[in-house]
Amino acid sequence: MNEYRIKGLSCAGCAQRIEEEIQQLEHGEDAKLSYNSGKLTVNPQVSITDVKKILKSDNAYIEKSSETNIGHEHSDHDHDGHDHSHTEGNAKMLKMLISSxxxxxxxxxxxxxxxxQAVVLLYLIATIISGYTTFLRGLKNVFKLKFNIDTLMTIALVGAVSIGxxxxATLVAILFGLNELLEGYGMEKARRSMEALLQVAPKEALKMENGQEIIVPISSLQAGDLxxxxxxxKIPSDGIVSEGKSSVNEAAITGESLPVEKESGELVYGGSINNEGLLLVRIEKAYKDSSLAKILHLVQEAQETKTPTELFINKFAKYYTPLIMIVAALVILIPPLLFQGDWMTWLYQGLSVLIVGCPCALILSSPIAIVSGITRNARNGVLVKGGVFLEQLGKIDTLAFDKTGTLTKGEPHVAQLESYDEERFFLVAGAIEKSSSHPLAKAIMxxxxxxxxxxxxxxxxxxITGRGIKAMVDGQTYWLGNEKSIAHIAIPDSIQTRIEQLKEEGLTLVLVADERQVIGMFGIAxxxxxxxxxxxxxxxxxxIKSTVMLTGDHQKTAExxxxxxxxxxxxxxxxxEDKVKRIKELSVNHHVAMIGDGINDAPALASAQLGIAMGKGTDSAIETADIVLMQDHLGKLPEAVSVAKKVNRxxxxxxxxxxGLKVIALLLTIPGWLTLWIAILSDMGATIFVTLVSLTILIERQKHLGK
Known part of the structure; x- marks a missing residue:
């Protein structure tokens, strides 16, 4: 499938109509046009000339830079982001509206x-300047018996002109044009915010080859390149620092503004910014496989998915418009036929009802909010894989947490220690554990x-398997491990009592003993x-009503x-499998999300209504979960939930x-108070209002918890 960036889409309903028309073309049945992202995917065999004609009917067009990148999976962020043609199109439309x-x-x-006649001519000129594109589209739809917003406006314009x-009629044309312009501006603002986020991808890299510096496009980088x-x-792709020391800004990946110190042997992410030092980095992954490329691709894909609410609205709008046309016909016919009403008065009222049938504001009530919510979270290093998951996150009332590596660091440390022969205890423990890579050994060291x-x-x-280690230090034999490792000695009651106390506290014990006695123990947590x-x-x-911790550790540690x-x-x-069972039990009466590290929690993440992984960009985390926290802590989770709840609200x-505004407008027909300009203002007012309210998701700044 080929991908194109489409500019100038005037409304969500129009995008749907264009998609349907492209699907009627030869080989076009699989075409998809997303109003949210402005992206069109079509079969390479579809005639692009025909596609352009269909787009032109809505003053939309294919962005030039996306035409030159046909077939590139990430073509929509390969361009330089300086295409001003859409701005010029808006400026042209604005000039036309001002002239009108x-x-x-x-x-x-x-x-x-x-x-x-002269005054009518002025009205006619103003109507043509601002409304001719809508009129032509609507006229085409009337002949096709297709009833959408353009059809309604065309019928209303013709009707208003026919009754003088x-x-x-002119005011309706001008206000409708202004409505379309503002609607386009609102969605473009949300898209621009998303595009700004996607510009973090570097375009070129300084590659070292035979001691020479060569500038190459990042797409050409391979694993092993220096x-x-x-x-x-910007760091071009994921890699390991080979030489140098510097602080690196990883905000593009994690949303964290504080720089992270990097030196030789440490991992760096593509898209992060080198602050002050010179770094030589050995590339680990080609750019297309890097964390950043995956994030950008998933953020873009996230805009394409339609939420249950959007699907319902689109379905509702499909039936709503014909229903309004029936209501308009009844308003025109019933009062004159049954109650001796004036035909001209009720024809005017019926035309006003038609304009109330425009579903612009209704269709727009969801997409700008969804795109804004996904963008806001992505800026914060929280990757939501689709609008459907954002909507679900806002409905969650129960959050289940894995313990190790999620609520805890997954790094054991010595929480308590008992020494009965301090000098020998530390020397022997250190001698035995210094060469071990076991997590408990690392904590002791x-x-x-x-x-x-x-x-x-x-x-x-x-x-000694299942027990610990037996070692010779300074010519004497010692044992280090669990209680089984010291089975050869009799433990005094006082030491046994202390062992039980530490176990009660949920600590993992590592005991050290010689041939006759316990010389000390570590309590590790x-x-x-x-x-x-x-x-x-x-x-x-x-x-969030309930937070639940699930762990494989014993009950005392969990407690x-x-x-x-x-x-x-x-x-x-x-x-x-027990975690999966618990998640399923919780899901019976609750909306449950499971959060884990995305590696060993995959079954539980998959079985929850929503899987949230944390793990600073690990492949398994990105692939397993519906939502990914790109940090190695939970600090951004409350704000992500808060943003999702705000989007739903x-x-x-x-x-x-x-x-509500449409119902009020329709009720005004009962006393005969509804006018054409009130009808268009009810729709226009609602459109402007829902656009501005949705954009507040982008501009609001909330306090978040971090490290």
Missing amino acids: GVIYAAALLLDGVLDK EWKE VKIKPGE KEIDRRNIVTPEPDEIQT DEIREESRDVIAALHKIG KVASAVGVSEFYGNLLP IIRFNIIVSL
């Missing part, structure tokens, strides 16, 4: 001064290093993330962590306003 307005004002002022209401990144430049203790080399080491408690409190505050972070419920000793509010 001036002529209309002149006609009003000269009414009674000039003869009637020139003043009203690139030089000067201060202020961190504690020993903190105390600046220099440890000897062991004489010999033997691993997984460190709780600093922000976890604040995050849980913030989630409860914004309307301790649950108490420390403040979750509503917790379950320990769970295997992966605004969509509901927009629907109520759109339909």
